[in-house]
Amino acid sequence: MSTATETLGPGAAAAGIRPLPTLLDAVGWEVRKLSAQIRARAVLLLMVIAPPLIVVIVNGQGRPPKDTLFGRYVHDSGYAMPLLILGFASQWVLPMLTAIVAGDIFAAEDHHGTWKTLLTRSASRGQVFWAKAITSIAFAIVAVVLLAASTIGSSVLIVGHQQLTGLGGQLIPSGTAAWLVGLSWATALAPMIGFTCLALLLSIWTRNPAFGIAAPVVIGLTMQLVGTLGGIEALRPLLLTTPFESWHGLLAQERFYGPLTSGLVASAVWSIGCLAAGYLIMRRRDFTGG
Amino acid sequence: MTKSTLRRLLVGAAVLIAAGATATALASTSSSAVTRARLERDLPGTFANLYVQQAKILGRPRITVASLHAKAQCDKGGPKVADHGPGTDWICLMSWDDPNVPLPDGSGKFELNVHSNACYTAGGPSKLIGQLTITDTKGDDVPNPVFEFDGCFDPHGDNTPTGVEFPKLPSTTTPLPGQPATAGTPAVVSLGSGPLRLHDGVVAIPLTCSAGDGGCAGTLRIRPGAATATYVVAAGSTTTLNVPLPRRASRLASARLAFTPVIGRGPSTLVETSITTG
Numbered sequence: 001m002s003t004a005t006e007t008l009g010p011g012a013a014a015a016g017i018r019p020l021p022t023l024l025d026a027v028g029w030e031v032r033k034l035s036a037q038i039r040a041r042a043v044l045l046l047m048v049i050a051p052p053l054i055v056v057i058v059n060g061q062g063r064p065p066k067d068t069l070f071g072r073y074v075h076d077s078g079y080a081m082p083l084l085i086l087g088f089a090s091q092w093v094l095p096m097l098t099a100i101v102a103g104d105i106f107a108a109e110d111h112h113g114t115w116k117t118l119l120t121r122s123a124s125r126g127q128v129f130w131a132k133a134i135t136s137i138a139f140a141i142v143a144v145v146l147l148a149a150s151t152i153g154s155s156v157l158i159v160g161h162q163q164l165t166g167l168g169g170q171l172i173p174s175g176t177a178a179w180l181v182g183l184s185w186a187t188a189l190a191p192m193i194g195f196t197c198l199a200l201l202l203s204i205w206t207r208n209p210a211f212g213i214a215a216p217v218v219i220g221l222t223m224q225l226v227g228t229l230g231g232i233e234a235l236r237p238l239l240l241t242t243p244f245e246s247w248h249g250l251l252a253q254e255r256f257y258g259p260l261t262s263g264l265v266a267s268a269v270w271s272i273g274c275l276a277a278g279y280l281i282m283r284r285r286d287f288t289g290g
Numbered sequence: 291m292t293k294s295t296l297r298r299l300l301v302g303a304a305v306l307i308a309a310g311a312t313a314t315a316l317a318s319t320s321s322s323a324v325t326r327a328r329l330e331r332d333l334p335g336t337f338a339n340l341y342v343q344q345a346k347i348l349g350r351p352r353i354t355v356a357s358l359h360a361k362a363q364c365d366k367g368g369p370k371v372a373d374h375g376p377g378t379d380w381i382c383l384m385s386w387d388d389p390n391v392p393l394p395d396g397s398g399k400f401e402l403n404v405h406s407n408a409c410y411t412a413g414g415p416s417k418l419i420g421q422l423t424i425t426d427t428k429g430d431d432v433p434n435p436v437f438e439f440d441g442c443f444d445p446h447g448d449n450t451p452t453g454v455e456f457p458k459l460p461s462t463t464t465p466l467p468g469q470p471a472t473a474g475t476p477a478v479v480s481l482g483s484g485p486l487r488l489h490d491g492v493v494a495i496p497l498t499c500s501a502g503d504g505g506c507a508g509t510l511r512i513r514p515g516a517a518t519a520t521y522v523v524a525a526g527s528t529t530t531l532n533v534p535l536p537r538r539a540s541r542l543a544s545a546r547l548a549f550t551p552v553i554g555r556g557p558s559t560l561v562e563t564s565i566t567t568g
Contacts, residue, residue, distance in 0.1 A: 167442040169339030230375045233322045248442040256444035
């Protein structure tokens with residue numbers, strides 16, 4: 001807090017040199033930095049290209065992958081494949097997708113030694129923090145939306161839009177199935193934002209991009225393991241991986257929304273907790289030491 | 291950098307371990323979302339929906355979910371294990387009304403792998419519900435929707451007992467003299483359907499061992515002729531036992547088999563069967 005960088009902004013504005021940068025400006029800088037990254041572009045491109053390939057390959061298999069929900073129906077309905085891929089992606093692909101950006105976005109400044117440059121650009125620490133958080137969350141949402149659209153679109157085009165057998169054995173008409181599959185993918189957004197905030201916190205805390213990217217994936221896998229163990233199931237609602245399964249209720253014969261609600265609460269608690277911790281660490285950090 | 295990073299990591303690890311320990315302590319007093327009552331409510335509905343799909347494939351449109359009256363009684367891991375929590379050891383007995391498929395034991399046995407997320411995979415008895423693929427009305431082989439299926443139930447759903455209780459009829463669970471009736475669920479050996487085949491003085495005896503503890507093993511006497519053979523069949527599998535018959539018995543048209551099980555159980559009375567030569 002004692003650094004001179006914080007007071008530079010108001011002083012410059014008072015001198016009438018230039019208006020203070022707004023949060024929007026700061027977000028703009030972050031988006032520009034992100035879109036210049038080959039890694040981020042490659043991830044988004046992959047989200048669009050990979051699903052059709054996966055759908056073609058899985059659809060070509062004689063034996064459907066029965067060990068994941070809806071795997072046994074991949075040949076029967078084009079709505080089964082997006083749910084199979086959702087179930088698989090939420091195991092580690094989705095946490096990794098967001099960690100690639102969020103786990104790096106703070107630590108990269110440490111890595112390149114650019115904090116001092118950034119914080120002397122008359123933007124406050126709070127603005128920089130929120131700009132990076134908003135950019136990361138936006139990236140996570142865009143990645144999920146692209147992946148969902150590409151997966152649902154390609155499997156409906158390749159396999160078809162037949163009626164779907166739900167998780168209660170009931171037949172779901174094609175139109176309803178399309179809605180439910182879209183909604184199921186939408187439920188992944190809440191835990192995805194939670195993982196984004198977790199990766200942001202780790203990125204700020206460890207100042208290490210590799211740790212920021214890998215740790216959320218490892219934490220996600222660990223939570224999943226904990227969630228499958230019998231005997232400690234009271235932990236399940238607290239885990240950030242449980243909301244990834246809350247879409248099951250939408251596909252039951254009598255839809256249930258309990259896991260959706262508790263999943264939203266868990267995701268919100270994790271997101272707010274991680275953001276608050278990250279913000280505090282960043283406010284108190286001494287960047288002058290380099 | 292390295293020293294402070296290490297310290298941060300150590301602090302982080304300590305926080306995680308402390309959080310984990312607290313959470314585990316909190317959780318150890320908890321109950322599971324996976325319960326007998328919730329399974330007994332969900333499984334019959336899912337099964338009935340899929341059974342109607344199967345009936346349509348087989349060209350029997352008169353079967354409906356309502357006409358099936360499916361009911362289930364579930365148990366986890368035998369009488370000594372509490373009936374809640376995830377596991378691969380859930381067994382559900384299920385009954386349903388289909389005039390084409392009589393249930394000899396009053397119910398069929400389904401084996402369930404139930405996960406902590408309230409989803410399960412159920413596999414049924416192929417004698418009652420058919421094999422992996424079935425033949426539809428056009429003569430094509432299609433997947434059998436009830437052979438193995440997934441379901442998910444509401445982890446906060448109604449948990450009051452359903453009261454479904456089947457009479458302990460299944461002939462397979464009748465205890466034999468000298469064997470403790472409480473020992474888990476022993477496997478039961480039985481003779482496959484159809485006549486025995488006799489070829490070159492060797493009789494082929496198809497044997498089936500039900501799923502259960504330890505599989506089936508013991509001796510088998512064939513009368514008349516007094517030929518004896520030892521059988522070993524893994525739990526849940528089928529095998530064919532080839533037994534050479536004494537020459538004087540090589541033209542039998544029928545026989546009686548006496549099982550003396552050592553592991554698992556078997557028919558307690560003589561089993562009558564016919565023999566075809568060729």
